[in-house]
Amino acid sequence: MADPRPWPPTPFLYDRPVPPEELIDRQSELAKLLELADAGQSVRVSAPRRYGKTTLLRKTLVEADRLGMASVYVDLDRVVSLEGISDRVEAAYRNQLQGPIRRSIVNVLRTLRPRASAGAAGARVEIAPSADADARRTLERMLDLPVDIHRKTGRRTLVVFDEFQHVLRVGAEVEGIFRSHVQHQAAEASYVFAGSHPGLLATIFGDRERPFFGQARPLDLAPLPDDALADYIDSRFAQTGKEAGVALEALLDLARGHPQRAMLLAHHLWEQTPPGTSADFDTWAGVLEAVDRELHESFDRMWDRLRVNESRVLAALCASDASLFNQRTLAQFGLSKSGAEQGRDKLIEFGDVLEPGGGRLLVVDPLLERWVRTYHIRTYYGEFTLGDSGARAETP
Numbered sequence: 001m002a003d004p005r006p007w008p009p010t011p012f013l014y015d016r017p018v019p020p021e022e023l024i025d026r027q028s029e030l031a032k033l034l035e036l037a038d039a040g041q042s043v044r045v046s047a048p049r050r051y052g053k054t055t056l057l058r059k060t061l062v063e064a065d066r067l068g069m070a071s072v073y074v075d076l077d078r079v080v081s082l083e084g085i086s087d088r089v090e091a092a093y094r095n096q097l098q099g100p101i102r103r104s105i106v107n108v109l110r111t112l113r114p115r116a117s118a119g120a121a122g123a124r125v126e127i128a129p130s131a132d133a134d135a136r137r138t139l140e141r142m143l144d145l146p147v148d149i150h151r152k153t154g155r156r157t158l159v160v161f162d163e164f165q166h167v168l169r170v171g172a173e174v175e176g177i178f179r180s181h182v183q184h185q186a187a188e189a190s191y192v193f194a195g196s197h198p199g200l201l202a203t204i205f206g207d208r209e210r211p212f213f214g215q216a217r218p219l220d221l222a223p224l225p226d227d228a229l230a231d232y233i234d235s236r237f238a239q240t241g242k243e244a245g246v247a248l249e250a251l252l253d254l255a256r257g258h259p260q261r262a263m264l265l266a267h268h269l270w271e272q273t274p275p276g277t278s279a280d281f282d283t284w285a286g287v288l289e290a291v292d293r294e295l296h297e298s299f300d301r302m303w304d305r306l307r308v309n310e311s312r313v314l315a316a317l318c319a320s321d322a323s324l325f326n327q328r329t330l331a332q333f334g335l336s337k338s339g340a341e342q343g344r345d346k347l348i349e350f351g352d353v354l355e356p357g358g359g360r361l362l363v364v365d366p367l368l369e370r371w372v373r374t375y376h377i378r379t380y381y382g383e384f385t386l387g388d389s390g391a392r393a394e395t396p
């Protein structure tokens with residue numbers, strides 16, 4: 001059967017982490033991560049979802065490997081049990097290491113995971129009564145694998161735990177288990193803990209009462225710079241016989257450096273620009289329509305899950321740059337001061353709104369912001385601008 005994909009395939013990936021060689025910018029973050037890894041220092045990388053954490057961390061692991069470290073990437077996304085964590089750690093060591101290091105680690109793993117000799121190949125022996133203690137012991141042993149690697153080869157291991165906040169779902173003791181192993185491996189390992197949920201990460205690393213308090217240096221990811229995005233997009237268009245033309249500026253304005261949103265817009269722009277031509281404002285209008293079609297349902301679902309104060313705060317932030325707490329804004333969006341604070345705090349906690357400093361509040365996703373402005377503010381409030389002295393708002 002013929003390959004149904006258009007040819008050439010899109011040069012803009014936006015639905016998965018980008019291969020290390022495709023990284024745009026992030027050179028200073030990369031250098032910092034490698035420097036800290038080399039010094040045995042743990043780091044926590046915190047940034048909103050889709051900001052390029054995984055992309056950057058994969059690149060870091062490739063470079064760490066070149067520098068002579070063993071490198072392991074453990075994805076903890078949606079993990080819910082101790083067994084689940086151990087499975088992810090095991091898979092990472094099995095699949096990502098090579099040569100003699102891998103062989104020696106596989107030997108250790110074999111002693112940890114007795115396999116059933118009869119029955120389904122590879123099925124694990126079930127020992128129900130002590131299952132919990134077993135799961136704990138297995139995980140603890142796995143967290144010490146960098147010590148084995150160091151003993152065998154003298155090499156340091158860089159271990160990345162991505163979406164680390166999900167360990168909180170597993171149980172109260174898990175943070176302590178990680179901490180008690182990680183803290184004794186200054187010579188053998190360096191760690192990166194990454195996550196998309198600012199509230200949960202702050203809980204793990206910023207709460208004095210918890211095992212990880214003060215244990216990892218914070219590294220935040222900023223939006224990507226416009227010039228780096230423009231160079232990348234321009235060159236991909238040129239390589240495939242197209243030009244982004246006047247639409248490029250509109251794209252950069254809308255994306256405001258959001259990595260995944262910039263790539264999603266670039267993909268649609270590329271798709272709608274016929275070969276051998278340059279995109280124009282009509283092309284751009286088509287891009288916005290396509291993006292609305294693609295994202296409408298997920299935004300709608302997100303909106304439905306918001307509590308009343310959260311949706312009002314989000315609407316207010318999307319409507320204008322005026323301070324959320326000015327009397328007009330509060331009145332216009334049916335918010336009390338405490339309701340606005342509550343809504344704001346929740347949106348920040350979940351990573352939908354950022355506080356970039358100076359008391360400003362920024363909606364993280366520029367396409368969500370556009371969607372709220374288009375579908376909610378217009379619908380509920382009619383066409384108006386907040387500065388307009390004649391504007392009157394009804395409560396949604």
Ligand SMILES: Nc1ncnc2c1ncn2[C@@H]1O[C@H](COP(=O)(O)OP(=O)(O)O)[C@@H](O)[C@H]1O
Pocket residue numbers: 013014015016017018022023024025026047048049050051052053054055056196259260261263264
């Ligand atoms: N430095 C980068 N260079 C190129 N594309 C990037 C970069 N960072 C993020 N992206 C884009 O953003 C998308 C999401 O990146 P990802 O690393 O999965 O983010 P996160 O792990 O923070 O959720 C990728 O598919 C890619 O399109």
Ligand SMILES: [Mg+2]
Pocket residue numbers: 053054055162
């Ligand atoms: Mg990720």
